[in-house]
Amino acid sequence: MRVRKKHIDVYTEIDKIDNYIRKSLKANQQVLTDAVNDLLFAGGKRLRPAMLMLAGRFGKYNEDKLIPLAATIEMIHMATLIHDDIIDESDMRRGRPTTRNRWGNSTAVFTGDFILARAFSIITQSVSQKSMHHISSVIKGICEGEVDQFQSKYEPSLSVIHYLKRTARKTGMLFSLSCQIGAEESRCKKDTVHFLSKFGLDFGVAFQISDDIIDFFGDQNKAGKPLCCDFVEGVYTLPVIYAMEDSKFKDQLAEFIGRKNLTVNEVEEVGRLVGVNGGMEKSRIMAGRYLKRCCTSLDNLPNIPAKRILHEFVEELTCRY
């Protein structure tokens, strides 16, 4: 899933955002600069900043104003990725060693803090007080979502509702924020801000569900990390939660739930069990429901080229899992 060049030159904008990030994150410590460059070089879809720029087109679009904001959103995302990898003890992301793997947990902790501090520094120069307050609240929400996920590790009785609420915090809120800030800072109408923000939230949840599906059934090379790694780490995502709803499969899965140090064969068996009982199918349906909501939000927005690209995002996400 890459942001396609069409009526709007999203590629060029993203290059500008990357350059802005690179410039903003120059540090006195070489290791900080290296860690940042490594993350930027590793790619990633830059969906959040792209959405911010697109949302801005629904109002008085001002590229010079929006690029620092889009960079900030991506920087917050980068910081949470780095800290997330510490929590999850992940060694690989986007097919490359994680910051914690390459430089150790300790450097990763302060690299994340450094990026956050720089993001705030840019924000203080660029946005309204209201937006700043909103950004802080979203980071708070992401932290709560992450801590909730960690606290629920190896917990066998998670509900779908619990998963969705956590996912909205962990992933949805930052997508929603991207759309909202882009729209608000471009002085969109209240209604437009509302539907763009809602679009972002629903898209973010669908995106996370698709990520969780791919973790089970995806192509290891495409995923850039080993399969079922959430399950191995005790993070039971939507496909597992659905699988556990069926008492027959629950019994079969029970021996793997709550256990650490699963063998490769056991992990494969878990993937098979979650798959055959429809854990993947039900998760796909749920992701589809969120993507449908995205389309409803888009229906309420004016027909401008940016809307078509947001539609494409939805279509591409549908093809992803």
Added chain:
Amino acid sequence: MRVRKKHIDVYTEIDKIDNYIRKSLKANQQVLTDAVNDLLFAGGKRLRPAMLMLAGRFGKYNEDKLIPLAATIEMIHMATLIHDDIIDESDMRRGRPTTRNRWGNSTAVFTGDFILARAFSIITQSVSQKSMHHISSVIKGICEGEVDQFQSKYEPSLSVIHYLKRTARKTGMLFSLSCQIGAEESRCKKDTVHFLSKFGLDFGVAFQISDDIIDFFGDQNKAGKPLCCDFVEGVYTLPVIYAMEDSKFKDQLAEFIGRKNLTVNEVEEVGRLVGVNGGMEKSRIMAGRYLKRCCTSLDNLPNIPAKRILHEFVEELTCRY
């Protein structure tokens, strides 16, 4: 060293600041609330917020305006302590288990982020854009200082200058910021802001040197953590750097430098060697030099009761090591 009640009721102010922090850090996740309460209950001197409140008295003092700012500064300090303990793999602080020890590194990472995000949220509502930008820069500097310390671990050839520069970043800047923000947000004259800010920076460096002296030669119970733990972790502070300046002691210390897993007897021997060659004495002289600079800054400030308390801080720090 406790903030003494005298002409100004610093105790009551600190209680108000603690309450403000407690109220601001209520989270949806119980573990976050618990971690925060644990940190607050563990005590600590609240020197930074106390200095901010005192600095405010050199201008148009407004308690309601300054308390949220003082709380924010302490929250930033708390967040860096939590992340610092992850880097240093510390199990004890202020005589109690650290957040990472009690709840694990993972929860500690996001507890720190959560506190930082909340701190920013308060700042965005309370201070000028200039102060906000300044606060972000200080957090960036702290991160650089921390990463520098980590990168220099087990490095035998650190210079005094390198140590002092790092210490200014790691500790001095936040003290300086406390004084500066308190003064600026109370509309002090430019000169007053300058000397208060300078006072804070020098005090912070002296404070860190005294901490590093206590790590070697202090009372383990008072320190609230094992002695020489910096050395054991490969962090060579001022007493060691001075000891290494003497070629005779350098040779004697050489067998312990760069080594991990020192035995208790070896650690004691290191402490003895650093002590007998005057590593402690030279460090005390350096701390004294910074405290003298603090007094010079105070000489340039108007004679108000707050100045006497800042003088007391200097005297009490002198008695500390």
